[in-house]
Amino acid sequence: MSAVDAAAVAAWVREFTRLVHEQRDELTRLDAAIGDADHGTNLDRGTAAAVAALGARPADDAAAVLTTVAMTLIKTVGGASGPLYGTFFLRAAGALDGDDGRAVAAAVRAGYDGVVARGRAERGDKTMLDALGPACDALDGAVAAGRSLEEALGAAAEAAAAGRDATAPLVARKGRASYLGERSAGHVDPGAASAALLVQAAATALAGRG
Amino acid sequence: MPVGLVVVSHSRALADAAVELARGVLPGRDLAVEVAAGDVDGGPGTDATAIAAAVTAADGGDGVVVLMDLGSAVLAAETALELVGADVRERVVLSPAPLVEGLVGAAVVAAAGAARAQVAAEALRGLAAKQQHLSGGPAADGG
Numbered sequence: 079m080s081a082v083d084a085a086a087v088a089a090w091v092r093e094f095t096r097l098v099h100e101q102r103d104e105l106t107r108l109d110a111a112i113g114d115a116d117h118g119t120n121l122d123r124g125t126a127a128a129v130a131a132l133g134a135r136p137a138d139d140a141a142a143v144l145t146t147v148a149m150t151l152i153k154t155v156g157g158a159s160g161p162l163y164g165t166f167f168l169r170a171a172g173a174l175d176g177d178d179g180r181a182v183a184a185a186v187r188a189g190y191d192g193v194v195a196r197g198r199a200e201r202g203d204k205t206m207l208d209a210l211g212p213a214c215d216a217l218d219g220a221v222a223a224g225r226s227l228e229e230a231l232g233a234a235a236e237a238a239a240a241g242r243d244a245t246a247p248l249v250a251r252k253g254r255a256s257y258l259g260e261r262s263a264g265h266v267d268p269g270a271a272s273a274a275l276l277v278q279a280a281a282t283a284l285a286g287r288g
Numbered sequence: 289m290p291v292g293l294v295v296v297s298h299s300r301a302l303a304d305a306a307v308e309l310a311r312g313v314l315p316g317r318d319l320a321v322e323v324a325a326g327d328v329d330g331g332p333g334t335d336a337t338a339i340a341a342a343v344t345a346a347d348g349g350d351g352v353v354v355l356m357d358l359g360s361a362v363l364a365a366e367t368a369l370e371l372v373g374a375d376v377r378e379r380v381v382l383s384p385a386p387l388v389e390g391l392v393g394a395a396v397v398a399a400a401g402a403a404r405a406q407v408a409a410e411a412l413r414g415l416a417a418k419q420q421h422l423s424g425g426p427a428a429d430g431g
Binding site for chain 2: 149152153154156157158160161162164165168196197253254
């Protein structure tokens with residue numbers, strides 16, 4: 079079984095970028111319903127820039143890859159998603175210690191905790207945490223139960239997708255969507271939708287590793 | 289060195305105008321203000337790496353008070369603090385004051401050589417004065 083090394087993490091970021099690009103218009107459509115209609119465009123721009131940065135400055139350790147991605151997203155995404163996704167990757171980089179499933183789960187958990195702290199948000203606020211939180215729990219649980227990283231990330235991706243779908247009836251309590259109050263209900267949160275893509279990308283790109 | 293000020297806004301034009309206003313109340317005085325506004329392409333947005341650079345540039349050793357506009361400007365300013373050196377970070381105050389009122393108040397006391405805590409306190413008083421004025425007195429009931 080090959081390790082979760084720099085190449086594997088870069089592949090995760092490339093797959094995330096591909097999914098964001100593919101879903102760009104859908105993410106923007108979701109954001110148009112309850113936000114400012116730029117989530118797909120902003121994230122598409124930022125993730126493409128991150129892939130370009132990785133190409134220009136290839137790193138040979140996985141944490142350095144995560145840091146490059148963090149800095150690029152912070153600089154290029156704009157809006158709240160830049161600092162939030164940037165913080166996720168920055169904290170994941172700081173916590174990554176090892177190249178197995180346990181290390182991946184701990185890094186993702188640290189990234190999640192960073193987003194919680196940065197946004198002062200919690201689950202149920204109709205944010206990206208509603209996808210990331212259940213994904214972290216599923217990942218931690220599966221790794222602790224001794225399942226392979228591939229299985230654990232598969233479970234995490236399912237949990238993230240369910241969490242994303244469950245944001246539809248929620249009333250937004252954070253960010254611009256919260257200005258809408260009750261009218262934010264009835265729409266899936268765009269941040270939860272992109273966060274689910276991040277987990278789905280990990281499940282695809284890291285399959286067979288760890 | 290006076291305490292440095294940083295203006296963080298989604299809009300470059302808004303930030304520049306706020307700085308111009310602050311300079312206007314301090315004729316002939318030098319004011320150290322750095323601006324970090326707009327996204328990387330100059331469009332509306334904020335860029336935490338630009339804020340980190342502005343904070344570092346504004347710090348002359350006695351620290352920095354950061355004034356910001358709404359929403360993601362706050363998240364970006366907090367993120368910027370993760371990107372500056374630990375020595376600079378401990379000398380930075382992120383002010384919850386409203387941007388314009390806070391900046392003008394902070395500029396006046398910073399130019400007078402006040403310490404960081406006083407500058408931050410003055411920034412906050414900008415809102416308090418406005419609230420007090422509008423919450424009572426003859427004008428409140430149209431008299």
